[in-house]
Amino acid sequence: MGHSIFLRITLFFLVAIIAMGIGFYALNQKLGHEYEKRLEREAENLLLILRKSIPFAPADRRSFLQDHGYSIAEPHPDLIKTLHTGLANIPENYPEAIQDSLKEGRIQILKDDHHLYVYLTKASPPLLVIKADVAKRPLWPEALFITLLVSLLLLYWLIIKTLFPLKTLIHAITHYAQVGNYIPIKSIQKDEIALVARALDNAMEKNQTLMEARRLFLRNIMHELKTPITVGKLALPFLKKGEEKSILERAFLRMENLIAELVRVEQITSGALAPHVQQCDPKSLIDKAKGLLFLGEGVVEAITDGTSIDADCEIMATVFKNLIDNAIKYSSDGKVTIIQTNERICFYNTGEPWPSDATLKTLTEPFFHHHDNPHSFGLGLYIVKSVIDAHNFTLKYRYAQGKHCFEIVCRNPLVPHD
Template identity: 60%
Template structure:
């Protein structure tokens, strides 16, 4: 959850919102103090003028105040009810007599959204002096705050909307990994994630086409191979017993088994089926492999610590058969030693060192051979490597003292 990019972006914008709110609250408080100081200063000036106008007759008094920029109005009760105190408390810097008059209600300093008012309740007649446009607060802080908040919220929605297809992309990839079925995303947007999704669509379409072509090719070639093998096997009973007939029987059997191996490897490597590991006795698997190769078990030099391996037993017979077959085929003395100890099974045969370009990676590719002589199809190590990869097992090779050592490293044993 904490690794989610959606959560990180949301937290970033949330913190930014909160920080912006604190910042504008501080600005608002500062502007409110300035505004109150301004009102207090205007009230001071007006009170001073009112004191100066006290000796004057009423008409001249009003003229005096108007000349100094103030408006005189009758204190209409409906208007007075809409006004509120300009200050939360009586300013302490006012003269004592002014503070007393304000406490007694003879002088009221009021305001609305726009103007400042001083209401002389005991004057004859009662007097309402107005200073216009001094109580109006500036609107730009609220306007800027609204614009910034709206812009931040808009950016958040746009960013989340842009990366939201990432969830669909993840679900699509996970579903493909689980079910092997890819559902195209198809988006007409031009942002980076949409370009990635469209590129993935193209790559997966090409991959599906290649997989289908490979399956079709293998299906066709296996069908074409099975037909002559079947015809050949049906013809065997009409041949006289002899070495030629025995050779043909072994050849047909091996070709038929090779086709079965290819089918099995194709199913495993394409993900159509998964290995079914269980505890197996490697010595029993080696005996089965020797039987498939028509060789006596005594021809193999086997040494084992008695350990058990956990693999798909039926599939691993093919691994051992190919190791033994390669060892007998390429060894000058046609002998193979098998050593099992500490979770590692090693197949050892004599031979010449490989040329520099003949690496293990090269030889585990399909249709590659160690020697130029056409002794096989070059699929032995490829089949071995494919089955080991499906089991997540490691294959290593060493050459020393004139011997090749192919080792399979098991996770348990």
């Protein structure tokens, strides 16, 4: 979840919004401080003008104040109730007499959303002096903040909307991996993700065509192989009982089993069929592999410790058969030794070391031949590696003290072990 691109984009925009909020909060604090200072200056100027107007008669005072840009209103109680305190604190730079008057309430500095008021509560009659349009707060910071916030949220929504088809893409790929059936996305958009989706649709369509061709090819091959076997089995009843007939019966049975085995191996290696996992006895797998290879006594030496492995027993018998067959073909003495240590099973054979370019990766490639052998198709180790991978086991190779060792580590990393 921590690697999700959606989470990263969300965190990026969240951090951007928080940073923007902090920035606008600092700006608002600064503008608020400047606003308070401006009100202090305007109130100070108004109070100074009022002090100058004290000697004048009421009529002359009104004219004097109006000449300086102020207006006078009747301090009606209903009007006073709608006003707010103009200054948060009494400025220290005000004259001491004015500070005392403010503290005692003889003078009140008030405001509303637009105007600044000085209310002389003890004047006769009480006087309310107004300085118009100096208490307005600037609205552009809030408007800018809302505009940027809406823009960021809109941009976030557009990006997420653009990336949302990725979830459809992931779902289609996951569904194909689990079920083997690909559902085309058929995106009609024109962005890069849509291009990837259409490319994937085309690739999967070609892959489905190749898979179908492969299945048809294998079906035809199996049919062609089964036909002579069926004909041979139909002819068996007409043969006299004897050693030759018994050999043919066993040979036909082995060939039928081999074909069924190849079909199952192909299904597992292609991912069309999951291994039927159960507990398997390695010694029984070795005996079955020897039977499939028609090996006599003394060719295979097996040392097992009785530890069972969790695998598809039928298919693992094929793996053992191919590893034994490979060890015998390339052994200098025609023998193979199998040693089991817990979940590790190693197939040893003596022989000369291989060239440096003959690595495990190259050896398990299909149709690879280390030695020219007219009886080998180069598929044995490829089938082994494919089946091992299907079981989530590990195949290793090493050469030491004149012996080759192909080792199977029968520990499934997807299954918890004690």
